[in-house]
Amino acid sequence: MSETQPIVVKTVADLKDAPDEFREAVAKLVISHAINELYGAQVFDEPAIALAPTPYAKWLTCRVAMEEYGHHVRFKQLGEQIGIPESRMVPSDSKRPLSIFEFPLKTWEEFVTIKLLADLAEILQVEDLLHCAFHPLRNLARATMPEERFHAQFGEDFAAELVKTPDGKARLQDAINRYFPYLPAFFGGSRSRNNEIFRKWNIKLRTNDDMRADFLNRAREVTAKYGLTLPEYKEAA
Amino acid sequence: MTGSGPRLDGVSDAIAAASWFAAVGEAWTAADQSEAESYANTLQPDALRIAIAHDWHDAARITQDTGWSRTWWNVEEQQRQELTLAAEHLFGRHAVMTALSAVMAMAGDLVHGKAALAAARAGIADPALTRVAAGAAAMACHQLAVATIAQAPEDHPFGIKFRLFAAGRWPLCVVGESLYVF
Numbered sequence: 268m269s270e271t272q273p274i275v276v277k278t279v280a281d282l283k284d285a286p287d288e289f290r291e292a293v294a295k296l297v298i299s300h301a302i303n304e305l306y307g308a309q310v311f312d313e314p315a316i317a318l319a320p321t322p323y324a325k326w327l328t329c330r331v332a333m334e335e336y337g338h339h340v341r342f343k344q345l346g347e348q349i350g351i352p353e354s355r356m357v358p359s360d361s362k363r364p365l366s367i368f369e370f371p372l373k374t375w376e377e378f379v380t381i382k383l384l385a386d387l388a389e390i391l392q393v394e395d396l397l398h399c400a401f402h403p404l405r406n407l408a409r410a411t412m413p414e415e416r417f418h419a420q421f422g423e424d425f426a427a428e429l430v431k432t433p434d435g436k437a438r439l440q441d442a443i444n445r446y447f448p449y450l451p452a453f454f455g456g457s458r459s460r461n462n463e464i465f466r467k468w469n470i471k472l473r474t475n476d477d478m479r480a481d482f483l484n485r486a487r488e489v490t491a492k493y494g495l496t497l498p499e500y501k502e503a504a
Numbered sequence: 505m506t507g508s509g510p511r512l513d514g515v516s517d518a519i520a521a522a523s524w525f526a527a528v529g530e531a532w533t534a535a536d537q538s539e540a541e542s543y544a545n546t547l548q549p550d551a552l553r554i555a556i557a558h559d560w561h562d563a564a565r566i567t568q569d570t571g572w573s574r575t576w577w578n579v580e581e582q583q584r585q586e587l588t589l590a591a592e593h594l595f596g597r598h599a600v601m602t603a604l605s606a607v608m609a610m611a612g613d614l615v616h617g618k619a620a621l622a623a624a625r626a627g628i629a630d631p632a633l634t635r636v637a638a639g640a641a642a643m644a645c646h647q648l649a650v651a652t653i654a655q656a657p658e659d660h661p662f663g664i665k666f667r668l669f670a671a672g673r674w675p676l677c678v679v680g681e682s683l684y685v686f
Contacts, residue, residue: 306601306602306605307604307605307608308601308604308605308607308608308646309601310608311584311646321568321569321570322567322572322676322677323564323567323568323636325639326567326638326640327632328639329639329640330616330635330638331635333608333612337612340609417635421632424632
């Protein structure tokens with residue numbers, strides 16, 4: 268099979284016949300979504316649950332945490348099916364996650380910010396897999412998308428609640444000011460070799476810069492809906 | 505630590521057999537009242553009255569009431585953490601977390617599906633509210649599992665609370681002097 272021809276790999280079994288570069292690219296993507304060494308039962312210890320302001324919010328956060336954990340599990344299962352060694356999917360000590368949501372949290376407003384904006388970034392990443400040439404990964408993205416959309420909506424719904432008071436709005440704005448600067452970097456470098464390979468094989472469709480620009484636009488729109496702003500973002504050189 | 509790992513077959517069976525949300529909004533019975541009072545007495549002996557949520561909208565409103573009891577939540581959380589420590593002392597952290605994670609994996613989508621079905625039967629199309637119900641149920645499964653591994657007595661509050669869920673009810677929360685049940 269020529270490595271310059273676009274290919275479609277419909278099953279896990281067919282992957283073994285794909286070019287090495289295609290297989291390694293798929294593995295990298297799966298690993299990036301699968302890494303999470305936490306036990307599933309740890310969702311009940313998530314700081315966000317303790318921070319949530321009502322039983323309604325606590326139990327909703329609990330269920331969202333379970334779904335988030337479930338995403339990692341599904342990607343890890345796909346990783347096992349395609350033969351990725353466990354050692355590549357378990358984080359090293361330096362990458363050990365602190366929580367399902369991968370951000371240290373001290374306030375409810377910080378968690379709402381993560382749902383509002385970080386899940387928006389996650390939606391973009393998953394959207395970019397919806398036409399993936401490796402169909403098991405495409406299918407997993409399709410399965411994950413409804414929950415990711417709900418999680419982002421969770422962020423909007425609680426943002427709407429918080430901005431009803433000047434104090435709540437100020438706290439949420441403060442959390443956005445502190446957390447937002449971390450998010451654009453999630454889309455990777457402008458001259459990413461990995462991204463080039465992903466697009467070469469139609470595993471992903473968009474450049475990192477394109478996705479980052481889309482994220483910035485969507486983030487501005489969603490924050491503006493609630494009378495909030497994004498801090499100034501300066502692109503890295 | 506004991507040599508054999510924690511066994512939760514009975515908990516898994518109980519979760520699978522429970523009538524999740526099947527009786528929410530239905531007529532309240534003497535047996536429901538008795539079980540709810542047993543649960544309330546574990547929280548605040550003879551101090552709480554039982555109040556009924558009439559429908560899903562009522563349940564949503566009650567669980568967002570700003571007068572809800574943080575004491576109730578904090579007491580249950582403390583019990584959960586103490587039981588977890590006791591369980592880890594018996595079996596070690598890895599064995600306990602692995603067993604509890606297996607329960608969560610089995611229970612999570614099951615209770616969410618049951619909550620969604622019950623809500624749909626009542627004409628409720630609210631994905632957030634069904635997730636609230638699912639989160640409450642999942643937490644109750646986890647609490648029962650922790651109590652079981654830690655060898656807590658059968659009349660432990662988490663066991664009584666689970667029995668309410670198994671009977672098709674949803675114990676909501678304490679607001680003021682009332683324990684609300686749906």
